[in-house]
Amino acid sequence: MIDMSNDQDKMTDMQNYFRTQAIGSNKRNRTRSTLIDSAIDVFSEKGIEEASVHEITAIAGLANGTFYNHFKDKDELALASSEAIALEIAKALDGRMSDLDRGVSRVVVASWAFLRITLSADAWARVLVGQYLRHPTTEAAAFRYMQGDIERAVAQGELDVEVDAFLLEQIAAVMMAALRRMLRVGPQTEVLNRTCENILRLLGLTPVQAEREVARVSGHALLESLERFTLID
Amino acid sequence: MIDMSNDQDKMTDMQNYFRTQAIGSNKRNRTRSTLIDSAIDVFSEKGIEEASVHEITAIAGLANGTFYNHFKDKDELALASSEAIALEIAKALDGRMSDLDRGVSRVVVASWAFLRITLSADAWARVLVGQYLRHPTTEAAAFRYMQGDIERAVAQGELDVEVDAFLLEQIAAVMMAALRRMLRVGPQTEVLNRTCENILRLLGLTPVQAEREVARVSGHALLESLERFTLID
Amino acid sequence: MIDMSNDQDKMTDMQNYFRTQAIGSNKRNRTRSTLIDSAIDVFSEKGIEEASVHEITAIAGLANGTFYNHFKDKDELALASSEAIALEIAKALDGRMSDLDRGVSRVVVASWAFLRITLSADAWARVLVGQYLRHPTTEAAAFRYMQGDIERAVAQGELDVEVDAFLLEQIAAVMMAALRRMLRVGPQTEVLNRTCENILRLLGLTPVQAEREVARVSGHALLESLERFTLID
Amino acid sequence: MIDMSNDQDKMTDMQNYFRTQAIGSNKRNRTRSTLIDSAIDVFSEKGIEEASVHEITAIAGLANGTFYNHFKDKDELALASSEAIALEIAKALDGRMSDLDRGVSRVVVASWAFLRITLSADAWARVLVGQYLRHPTTEAAAFRYMQGDIERAVAQGELDVEVDAFLLEQIAAVMMAALRRMLRVGPQTEVLNRTCENILRLLGLTPVQAEREVARVSGHALLESLERFTLID
DNA sequence: GATGAATGAGTATTCATTCAT
DNA sequence: AATGAATGAATACTCATTCAT
Numbered sequence: 001m002i003d004m005s006n007d008q009d010k011m012t013d014m015q016n017y018f019r020t021q022a023i024g025s026n027k028r029n030r031t032r033s034t035l036i037d038s039a040i041d042v043f044s045e046k047g048i049e050e051a052s053v054h055e056i057t058a059i060a061g062l063a064n065g066t067f068y069n070h071f072k073d074k075d076e077l078a079l080a081s082s083e084a085i086a087l088e089i090a091k092a093l094d095g096r097m098s099d100l101d102r103g104v105s106r107v108v109v110a111s112w113a114f115l116r117i118t119l120s121a122d123a124w125a126r127v128l129v130g131q132y133l134r135h136p137t138t139e140a141a142a143f144r145y146m147q148g149d150i151e152r153a154v155a156q157g158e159l160d161v162e163v164d165a166f167l168l169e170q171i172a173a174v175m176m177a178a179l180r181r182m183l184r185v186g187p188q189t190e191v192l193n194r195t196c197e198n199i200l201r202l203l204g205l206t207p208v209q210a211e212r213e214v215a216r217v218s219g220h221a222l223l224e225s226l227e228r229f230t231l232i233d
Numbered sequence: 234m235i236d237m238s239n240d241q242d243k244m245t246d247m248q249n250y251f252r253t254q255a256i257g258s259n260k261r262n263r264t265r266s267t268l269i270d271s272a273i274d275v276f277s278e279k280g281i282e283e284a285s286v287h288e289i290t291a292i293a294g295l296a297n298g299t300f301y302n303h304f305k306d307k308d309e310l311a312l313a314s315s316e317a318i319a320l321e322i323a324k325a326l327d328g329r330m331s332d333l334d335r336g337v338s339r340v341v342v343a344s345w346a347f348l349r350i351t352l353s354a355d356a357w358a359r360v361l362v363g364q365y366l367r368h369p370t371t372e373a374a375a376f377r378y379m380q381g382d383i384e385r386a387v388a389q390g391e392l393d394v395e396v397d398a399f400l401l402e403q404i405a406a407v408m409m410a411a412l413r414r415m416l417r418v419g420p421q422t423e424v425l426n427r428t429c430e431n432i433l434r435l436l437g438l439t440p441v442q443a444e445r446e447v448a449r450v451s452g453h454a455l456l457e458s459l460e461r462f463t464l465i466d
Numbered sequence: 467m468i469d470m471s472n473d474q475d476k477m478t479d480m481q482n483y484f485r486t487q488a489i490g491s492n493k494r495n496r497t498r499s500t501l502i503d504s505a506i507d508v509f510s511e512k513g514i515e516e517a518s519v520h521e522i523t524a525i526a527g528l529a530n531g532t533f534y535n536h537f538k539d540k541d542e543l544a545l546a547s548s549e550a551i552a553l554e555i556a557k558a559l560d561g562r563m564s565d566l567d568r569g570v571s572r573v574v575v576a577s578w579a580f581l582r583i584t585l586s587a588d589a590w591a592r593v594l595v596g597q598y599l600r601h602p603t604t605e606a607a608a609f610r611y612m613q614g615d616i617e618r619a620v621a622q623g624e625l626d627v628e629v630d631a632f633l634l635e636q637i638a639a640v641m642m643a644a645l646r647r648m649l650r651v652g653p654q655t656e657v658l659n660r661t662c663e664n665i666l667r668l669l670g671l672t673p674v675q676a677e678r679e680v681a682r683v684s685g686h687a688l689l690e691s692l693e694r695f696t697l698i699d
Numbered sequence: 700m701i702d703m704s705n706d707q708d709k710m711t712d713m714q715n716y717f718r719t720q721a722i723g724s725n726k727r728n729r730t731r732s733t734l735i736d737s738a739i740d741v742f743s744e745k746g747i748e749e750a751s752v753h754e755i756t757a758i759a760g761l762a763n764g765t766f767y768n769h770f771k772d773k774d775e776l777a778l779a780s781s782e783a784i785a786l787e788i789a790k791a792l793d794g795r796m797s798d799l800d801r802g803v804s805r806v807v808v809a810s811w812a813f814l815r816i817t818l819s820a821d822a823w824a825r826v827l828v829g830q831y832l833r834h835p836t837t838e839a840a841a842f843r844y845m846q847g848d849i850e851r852a853v854a855q856g857e858l859d860v861e862v863d864a865f866l867l868e869q870i871a872a873v874m875m876a877a878l879r880r881m882l883r884v885g886p887q888t889e890v891l892n893r894t895c896e897n898i899l900r901l902l903g904l905t906p907v908q909a910e911r912e913v914a915r916v917s918g919h920a921l922l923e924s925l926e927r928f929t930l931i932d
Numbered sequence: 933g934a935t936g937a938a939t940g941a942g943t944a945t946t947c948a949t950t951c952a953t
Numbered sequence: 954a955a956t957g958a959a960t961g962a963a964t965a966c967t968c969a970t971t972c973a974t
Contacts, residue, residue, distance in 0.1 A: 027954075028954080049282065052946080052947060052948085053947075053949085062956090063956040063957055064948095064958090065949085065950080065951080065958095067949095068948090069954060073949090074948080134366070136366070136410070136413055137413075137417075165414075166411075166424060166427065169413075169414060170407050170410055170411070173406040173409065174406050174407060177369070177403055177405070177406035178399075178403070180369055180402075181398075181399060181402060191399060194399065201434040201435060201440075202434060204440050205440075206439040207439070260937065261937070285963080285965085286965065287963095287964070287965085295938075295939090296939045296940055297941090297965095297966090298941090298966085298967075298968080299937080299938055299939070301966065302936090302937065302938070302939095306965080307965085493959095497958075497959080518942080518943060518944085519943075519944065520942095520943075520944090529959060529960045529961055530944095530945090530960085531946080531947080531959075531960060531962090532960070532961095533945095534945065535957090539944080539945090540944085599833070599835070600832070602832070602876070602879055603879075631880075632880060632890060632893065635879075635880060636873050636877070636894075636897055638876070639872040639873050639875065640901075643835070643869055643872035644865075644869070646836075646868075647864075647865060650836075660865065661869075664901055668873075668897055668901075670906050671906075672906070673900075673903050673904075673905065726933075730934085751967080751968060751969085752969060752970085753967095753968070753969090762936055763935080763936060763937090764934070764936065764970085764971080766970095767970070767971085768933060772969075772970090
């Protein structure tokens with residue numbers, strides 16, 4: 001599932017990611033996926049606000065009007081795009097973490113991997129950030145999958161925290177801020193680590209504990225593998 | 234616990250805040266301030282994106298073209314508005330905190346007060362949040378005034394942390410997330426306290442220390458006074 | 467001597483000239499031609515500068531935005547209009563002069579006819595003049611078709627002249643000046659003849675030769691036919 | 700009266716030409732001249748159409764409203780500017796040609812000098828061309844001063860031509876076309892000579908005679924001096 | 933006479949959306 | 954389902970002009 005080659009072909013593949021996934025599906029789904037691919041392309045380049053339906057359909061090689069057979073408006077497409085991305089990432093993480101039991105470690109790995117994966121495909125990151133900035137709470141939902149791992153850690157007696165919407169929003173906020181920073185300055189291990197530590201601090205660990213947890217995981221083969229992670233494999 | 238006595242008179246005052254401040258200044262400044270007042274009004278109601286120059290000038294009681302004698306475009310006005318707000322808050326805090334020496338306490342008070350003050354004038358909060366979501370880093374600069382207090386705490390040996398852009402961005406992110414939440418659900422002491430604690434955690438305190446610091450300050454007369462704080466007084 | 471029977475029916479026909487030509491073509495072409503007809507109408511009435519896109523589309527019976535499906539801006543439409551006119555005139559002349567061999571005579575007939583035809587449709591003349599005044603060199607290209615006839619005359623040993631851009635510009639200049647005059651004072655045989663003579667003088671004939679060449683052609687059936695020339699016939 | 704130095708200082712001088720001329724005049728005249736200088740500056744750079752009153756007054760170092768104390772609108776200023784230029788050139792020529800008696804030679808020298816002088820100050824040329832393209836007949840009046848020389852030549856029996864408005868317009872047209880060309884490609888002796896010959900051809904000389912007349916004058920000290928002509932001296 | 937802030941009519945241009953084909 | 958021409962509301966922005974100071 002892991003692919004070490006980051007060559008240009010992969011980039012091309014990323015631009016057709018969902019369309020490729022939809023091969024074999026019915027025509028409606030294929031067209032829909034083509035639109036999402038184009039949307040991610042345009043959204044990431046010009047921002048969601050500045051993107052026009054016309055440009056998206058043009059890049060998709062479809063007619064203007066076709067868009068409206070699939071989406072009510074640009075907002076719906078933006079939502080669908082970011083959800084498709086979030087789902088894809090969640091699926092990838094789920095597969096990889098299946099044999100990881102400790103809730104705290106799962107939180108660290110998931111956070112680290114989320115940031116890392118997203119940045120491997122920075123068009124995806126831009127869309128997630130863009131959608132978050134437009135509708136912070138809607139998008140914070142993208143992190144709700146982490147809720148399960150946090151609650152697992154609570155049940156395991158490793159975290160003492162009330163898991164509520166406010167907490168998830170705070171976690172989403174620091175992750176998104178980290179993502180924005182790395183979209184500007186490029187991926188940085190230090191930022192990845194500090195962000196994970198900050199999340200653990202928000203979850204009630206002391207700085208020392210947080211650092212230890214991140215260190216504990218950072219030698220893990222899983223994260224190593226993610227260093228060269230791309231979603232296409 | 235929180236005083237929400239935002240009677241209409243106060244609201245009216247807030248809507249003319251900068252114009253009132255500019256009385257006695259020259260005509261150019263008065264008009265400019267009038268535009269900022271209107272902009273805050275419209276921005277907070279419909280969002281910066283959806284606001285039209287036409288509506289802003291109409292509410293200001295000015296001609297459309299007058300806008301362009303003062304601002305290049307809507308972006309410049311949005312920036313000017315949020316900067317005017319941030320400056321005003323900074324000034325208010327500075328005055329009140331002049332006899333508070335402990336850096337950590339200053340950070341808590343400032344954070345608490347920032348959230349509290351902003352919410353007393355929720356139009357201001359909406360503009361700050363709106364501008365933050367459009368230009369997160371530009372606006373994060375609004376929090377840079379906190380940098381001094383953090384560094385004071387470091388110098389006093391109470392914090393052990395490297396104060397860099399990443400840290401300030403993370404703090405801004407949690408504050409803004411808290412602000413957004415309270416703009417939705419209304420001001421809540423719990424959110425104010427938890428947000429302050431989170432900031433202290435990001436600054437390297439343990440959860441226990443953070444809670445103690447917030448508790449220590451929360452009985453303080455200064456915060457009490459802020460309970461009924463409005464900027465016009 | 468000149469037939470000015472430009473009855474209203476003819477005028478009406480001229481106002482729909484290109485639209486009429488495009489009947490049978492696809493919708494896109496028909497709309498485009500409709501816009502050109504309207505543009506010629508408005509341009510000739512108020513000048514290219516003063517014409518507004520709004521007015522053009524209103525007269526065309528189309529929506530404002532439709533314009534931008536066909537032309538980037540007013541300049542592009544002005545260019546398209548004058549080119550359509552020039553092409554149409556060139557086609558009309560080409561057909562009529564097919565059995566005229568002498569280069570010099572062709573130059574005279576073409577010049578005379580160009581001025582004459584244009585004036586039969588003075589809206590066309592106004593557009594050509596207007597576009598010429600905005601972009602003299604671009605529009606001078608409209609006269610480049612005359613280059614072939616001049617070179618033919620040179621090959622026939624009747625003219626001794628170097629045909630270069632400067633020469634064509636000078637010829638265009640005198641023709642356009644003549645056109646402007648007649649747009650003010652109405653068509654005049656004397657102006658037509660003197661302009662043709664001037665062109666021949668610029669081409670190197672002596673005044674006597676020039677006069678003789680014009681006289682030689684002026685009894686010609688072709689010119690007679692042009693006396694009552696309108697493009698719809 | 701002739702100045703051989705074309706250094707940058709002279710350029711600066713040209714930009715203040717009329718203001719400098721007006722030193723010693725009353726304030727109203729000085730302000731008016733300052734406006735004309737600025738107008739020539741802006742008109743020549745962006746074209747008359749694209750120039751704004753605001754920009755002209757800004758460059759003049761005057762307030763917006765001051766403009767309207769001196770001119771009704773931009774058109775009036777454009778006219779005043781081109782007339783001021785034409786008058787200045789006419790004055791310069793008049794002085795230099797006072798001892799030249801032959802009408803034909805005066806026409807050649809005046810034409811040659813007009814083109815040459817204008818190009819020495821190409822901002823002037825741009826304004827004259829710009830104004831000509833907006834109002835061809837108004838500006839053609841600038842050439843009416845040549846009428847006297849032509850009539851002198853007729854009286855001397857050297858030209859056999861009827862001097863009427865049409866003829867003057869044709870001459871103006873070829874001169875302006877030549878000017879436009881040289882504004883594009885730079886001054887060229889060949890263009891100067893051919894233009895003068897063309898004017899003589901329009902005046903009824905044969906090509907051979909025209910060439911001889913131009914050659915006759917071209918060795919003349921007066922033209923030689925104009926090679927390095929600048930208006931400031 | 934000069935100032936320059938305010939005016940507001942006027943225009944270009946975009947773009948989501950519709951609908952006949 | 955897909956097409957793509959047409960729509961027209963919406964908005965930004967310019968700039969000549971006025972007028973109180």
